[in-house]
Amino acid sequence: MASVIESKKACAVNPLKMSQPLGATLAFLGLDACMPVMHGSQGCTSFGLVLLVRHFKEAIPLQTTAMNEVTSILGGYDNLEAALINIRSRAAPKVIAICSTGLTETKGDDVEGYLVTARKRKPELADTEIIYVSTPDYVGGFEDGYQHAISAIVRTLVKPLPVNPQQVTLLPGSYLSPADIDELREIIEAFGLSVIVLPDISGSLDGHIPPDWRGTTLGGTTLEQIRTAGASAYTLGVGEQTREGAQTLLDIAGTPFEIFERLTGLEVNDRLLQKLAQISGQAVPAKYRRQRSQLLDAMLDSHFYTGGIKVAIAAEPDLLLAVGSVLVDMGAELHCCVSTTKSAAHALLPAQQVILGDLEDLELGAADCDLLITHSHGRQAAQRLNKPLLRIGFPVFDRIGNAHRRMVGYRGTMDLVFEVANLMLDHVEHHHPGDWPLSPEALQAAASVATLETV
Structure with a gap:
């Protein structure tokens, strides 16, 4: 069980965290014929849109209520109503999904009340489902916004x-x-x-x-x-x-x-x-029994390059647990773990502690590590430390094919194990040729993998 330490720095340096509205938007993008809307300024929406487009390399439908200085003070009902009518007339979505931002949350806009009023004033909205979720971006993180959006979809x-x-x-x-x-x-x-x-x-x-x-x-x-x-x-x-x-x-x-x-x-x-x-x-x-056997063989083949290595990883809580646990299964040590927000997942992580911090915390803790794991914003830290970087999470904008990358199931786990092992092998061949002794940790990992029971 990992202890959780919250960073007390005055500011974030090279931030790791993504906001709640962005997480909610990703959830809404998984609904068919949907138009996600951020109730806030144009800048809030534009920033999130850029990250989504760069990660998925796709056109992303995302609208804004375009709040400005005046409407932020007087209230955003008029902007919200205008956005609903314009979206319905131009795109004709079956679902309009609204998430709040820090701007409108700080003002205290009663969006649920606004929606009741808008439906009464504009009967043409009757054929469109409208979902609203409160996602202030000054608390929580990407995962929090995503989970609240799922609950809002179900409730509505x-x-x-x-x-x-x-x-x-x-x-x-x-x-x-x-x-x-x-x-x-x-x-x-x-x-x-x-x-x-x-x-x-x-x-x-x-x-x-x-x-x-x-x-x-x-x-x-x-x-x-x-x-x-x-x-x-x-x-x-x-x-x-x-x-x-x-x-x-x-x-x-x-x-x-x-x-x-x-x-x-x-x-x-x-x-x-x-x-x-x-x-x-x-x-x-039977095919899954076969895949399980293939995964066992992959773990045996790969443990020579993962056993005993020290890993620095920075990710959202559930992703941190998923990738970190597999690496520990492969004989690696989670030397530095950085995450974004509090979660029950941290209690399950096989590490001594988790820092709720930023990528500067990762870089400071990774000096003695063999491998860095985080999203694309960690690439500069990896270059400065001359360490291999495994890109995971969101956003990954300097690699192609994020939509087709797989790490769940027996086959997905095997893909991840091979990716890590090949990354370590490539780094050693280029920077430390001939310098890869089989450590006691690797031998222990091999023994544990070989004795795993079948389904």
Whole structure:
């Protein structure tokens, strides 16, 4: 169990944290025919839009209520109403999803009251679902905004329905890529189950060329699918950040749930397959037994390059737990861990402490480490320290293919293990040729991997 230390610096240097509104926007981008809206200034929206476009290399639909100095003081009702009417007339979305910003939260705009008034004044909004979530960017972080958005979607659109025993709802964490979601969907459907993914960025941000352009999201969880989630027999959440949404589903529709703290690694995927077998009444398909065996072999092959290394990692809490735990399974030591916000996930991290800080804290703690892991803003620190950098999380803007990168399931875990091992091997070959002794930690890791039980 890691102890959590909050940085007391007067300011953030090379910030690690992304804001709540940005996390909520990502969740809304996983809904089909949706238009996300930031209730704030144009600058708030523009900054978030740039990060999303650079990470996914896609056109991102995102609007703003364009608050200015006067409306920030007098209140933003007129701006909000005008934005709703303009968006409906120009893009005709099925869902308009609004998240607040620090500007309007500080002013204290009663957005829920504004929406009631707008619907009364503008009956043409009756055919458009409107979701609102409070996401002040001066507290919390990316994960917090994402989890609050999921809860807002469920509260607004889900109603209890007769239970379909062959349907489950999957709540993916914000760090899962479109390829990760596709992998989990394939695993669940292999047991004869149908799955509602909420939200589903694998349909909207998976890097495809759309057949048309509507100005809204193209793909994702449809309005009908969201409503159908009230009939699911079970909810599966990936990451502690999905607990709030799963609890909301339980409160509204009575759907039992289980939260998997991560699905990167061996034991956690064993538990997932056992749970799916229990829900469906079917045996684990043979192909997953084969994939498990392949992962074991990959871990044996790779541990020579990961055993005994010291790692410095900075990421959102659930991603920190997912990647950090696998590295510990491979014999690495989490020497420096930096995160963004408080989370129950920190208690599960196999490290001595977690610093709630920035990338300066990572750089200071990484001097004696062999590997740095964080998003693309950590590349300068890696260059200064002459250390290899594994890019994870959001944003990764200096690499191509983020939507297709996979690190969940047996196959995704194997991809991650190979990526780390090859990164270390490449660094040693270029900077310390012939200098890679097999450490006692690596031998111990090999022994532990070799004795792991089968499913």
